[in-house]
Amino acid sequence: xxxxxxxxxxxxxxxxxxxxxxxxxxxxxxxERLAARGLDVTFLATCARNHFTWANECPADVRRIHNVExxxxxxxxDRDPALFLARQSAICRGETLTRAEQAEWLRHSVNSxxxxxxxxxxxxxxxxxxAGPYLFGLVxxxxxAFPDRTILTPCLHDEAFARQELIGEMLxxxxxxxxxxxxxxxxxxxxHGPEAGRGVVVGMGIEPFEADARAFAAxxxxxxxxxxxxxxxxxxxxxxxxxxxxxVFRARTxxxxxxxxxxxxxxxxxxFVHDAGFLxxxxxxxxxxxxxxxVHPSTLESLGIVLLESFTAGVPALVHAAGAVLRWxxxxxxxxxxxxxxxxxEAELELxxxxxxxxxxxxxxxxxxxxxxxxxxAVERRLFGALEEL
Numbered sequence: 001x002x003x004x005x006x007x008x009x010x011x012x013x014x015x016x017x018x019x020x021x022x023x024x025x026x027x028x029x030x031x032e033r034l035a036a037r038g039l040d041v042t043f044l045a046t047c048a049r050n051h052f053t054w055a056n057e058c059p060a061d062v063r064r065i066h067n068v069e070x071x072x073x074x075x076x077x078d079r080d081p082a083l084f085l086a087r088q089s090a091i092c093r094g095e096t097l098t099r100a101e102q103a104e105w106l107r108h109s110v111n112s113x114x115x116x117x118x119x120x121x122x123x124x125x126x127x128x129x130x131a132g133p134y135l136f137g138l139v140x141x142x143x144x145a146f147p148d149r150t151i152l153t154p155c156l157h158d159e160a161f162a163r164q165e166l167i168g169e170m171l172x173x174x175x176x177x178x179x180x181x182x183x184x185x186x187x188x189x190x191x192h193g194p195e196a197g198r199g200v201v202v203g204m205g206i207e208p209f210e211a212d213a214r215a216f217a218a219x220x221x222x223x224x225x226x227x228x229x230x231x232x233x234x235x236x237x238x239x240x241x242x243x244x245x246x247x248v249f250r251a252r253t254x255x256x257x258x259x260x261x262x263x264x265x266x267x268x269x270x271x272f273v274h275d276a277g278f279l280x281x282x283x284x285x286x287x288x289x290x291x292x293x294x295v296h297p298s299t300l301e302s303l304g305i306v307l308l309e310s311f312t313a314g315v316p317a318l319v320h321a322a323g324a325v326l327r328w329x330x331x332x333x334x335x336x337x338x339x340x341x342x343x344x345x346e347a348e349l350e351l352x353x354x355x356x357x358x359x360x361x362x363x364x365x366x367x368x369x370x371x372x373x374x375x376x377x378a379v380e381r382r383l384f385g386a387l388e389e390l
Contacts, residue, residue, distance in 0.1 A: 003388050004127035006040040007031075008119065012054075012110045012136045014045035014070055021051070022231075022305050023133040023155040026180070026204045028068075030130065030153070033205070033380060035067040042069040042126070044119070046112050046138065054079070054110045073115035084108035091160045102166045109137030116141060128387065130178070134170070135161045143170045150174045151199075151390055156184050157300040158324065168192035176390040178202045178383070180303035183324040200386035205376030206308045211282075211289035216260075219283075220274065225353065226258035227318070228291035230284060230306045231298070233265030238297030238320060243268040245297075245345050253350065259295075260287060288313040292359070293352050299323040308374055311335050311366035316359055318348055332373075335366025 009031040015024040028043065035041040043065075047056040056074050063070045087105035090097060097105065119126065119142065129146055131139045132153035143150045152174050156162055171177065171192050177199030179185040189197035217226070227246070233239040239261065246259050247270060261267055262276040262284060279287060284306075288294060294310030299322040301307075307317050307326055317336035319326040321344070330336025337352075339345040352359055372378070 003384060004039070006125055006127050007034060007042075008122075008126040008129045009041060009043045009068075010045075010115070010119075010129060010131040010139065010142050011043075011133070012046055012138050013048055013051065014043060014058075014072065016058075022301075022303065023153070025305065026155070026303065027130065027132060027153060029204055030178075030202075030383065031068050032066045033376065033383065037380075037384070040125075041067075042071060044071050044073065044115055046075045046110060046115065047072045048075050048110060060114075071118070073112045073118065076111045076113055079108045079111065081108070088161075091164065094160060097164065099165060102164050105164075106137040106140045106166065109135075109140075111137045111141055116145060119146065128175075128390075134167060140166065140170055143174050147173045148175060151387075152177045153180075154184070154188065155180065155302040156187055157302060158187055159300055162187070163191055168196060171196035176200070176386075178386055180204070181325050181328060183328050184302045187324070200382060200389060202382045202386055203303060203374060203379055204305065205379040206305075206312050206370050206374045207376075208312060208371070209285050211285040211313060213286070213289040216283060216286040216290045219286075220260075220276070222258060222260070222274065224256040224258045224272075225292050226260045226274070226290070227293050227295045227349070228260045228262070228287050228310075228315075229295055229297075230262040230279070230287075231296075232263055233261060233267050236298070236300060238299065239265070240268065242295060242297045243270060243273055245342055246270075246272060248342060249346055249349060252346065255350075255353065257292070257349075257353070260291070262287065285309070285313060288315055291315055293318045293349070296320070296323070296326055298326070301325045304329055307336075308370055311363075311370045314360075314363035314367045316352065316362035316366060318345070318352070333366045333369035335362050335369060 011024050011027045013024050015028050031041050031043050047058040048054045049057045054075050129150045131142050133155035172195040179201045180203050185197050258272050260274045262279045288310050293316050295318045297320045299320050304326050319338050321338040321340040327338045337348040
């Protein structure tokens with residue numbers, strides 16, 4: 001099948017340096033790579049930045065960024081946040097929602113009627129619609145309106161939201177999916193049958209870089225060795241568990257080791273926890289390069305972008321065993337370890353601290369893995385093959 005020449009990329013938010021998120025970053029970078037190959041690419045997003053309030057903070061305008069036309073549209077103002085939260089809480093409690101209640105959950109999530117109107121008005125222009133991630137009302141609305149043209153990047157997690165009947169129908173009805181990893185594709189099939197797994201594993205390219213491993217600690221006045229976490233700080237990402245584990249580790253082993261956390265969200269106020277806030281790309285890379293390990297305690301990931309960046313820096317990872325994707329990345333690369341509970345965590349972190357030769361060997365294996373599987377050349381081959389196949 002010939003490659004589509006014009007593509008709309010749809011996501012609730014556009015990652016502009018202030019608005020950040022792994023799924024949005026993935027979609028932006030795929031859009032830019034498609035545009036660099038001469039395709040006509042338009043990124044359609046809402047005016048929201050905050051993924052809790054979905055307030056219209058950005059202007060509804062059109063800009064050209066890295067050869068991609070970026071259009072923002074207002075979020076619907078008739079959504080009922082209280083009803084949305086009630087339905088979402090019921091899902092989190094494991095309650096079974098009726099189809100009508102699931103539709104209410106999606107209807108009062110983030111949506112934009114003006115974005116949908118634009119797609120309808122430009123229906124001749126857009127040969128394909130690349131949309132994600134899966135759990136937002138906007139993505140469900142677009143997939144429902146244009147199933148034959150929609151290719152999902154679901155960024156699917158093993159969570160209650162993914163088990164909803166309407167989500168399964170969306171996965172089965174679209175043209176196909178671009179999955180980030182094989183475990184994500186297997187999850188789609190396990191939850192919603194073989195049709196939900198139609199698609200190709202693509203992922204995202206990781207730029208190679210070199211960073212000064214001493215620069216971050218020197219700038220921040222850190223004298224103790226540290227482990228690094230980067231992302232949202234919240235229970236769903238496992239950061240409270242991580243601070244608890246480090247607290248116990250320090251008490252039991254007597255080791256002076258710090259935890260450096262970059263990103264947004266609350267942190268436990270402990271003396272060994274250093275809140276780095278939002279870091280520039282240069283600072284993030286330096287923080288990774290200087291770490292004993294990148295620690296990612298989340299069990300809900302579909303790719304693990306910063307994990308792959310830590311591998312690129314030659315730094316091993318320590319991840320939660322219940323996170324199938326991150327464990328799979330560590331196992332395939334030989335660049336990481338995984339813990340089921342605190343005793344595993346203690347033994348593995350002690351090993352990494354005591355064996356710099358092992359850390360180096362794991363880091364080199366991890367770096368080679370990223371070069372092989374996540375260079376842009378490798379990802380683009382999978383991406384353009386998928387667009388032709390789907």
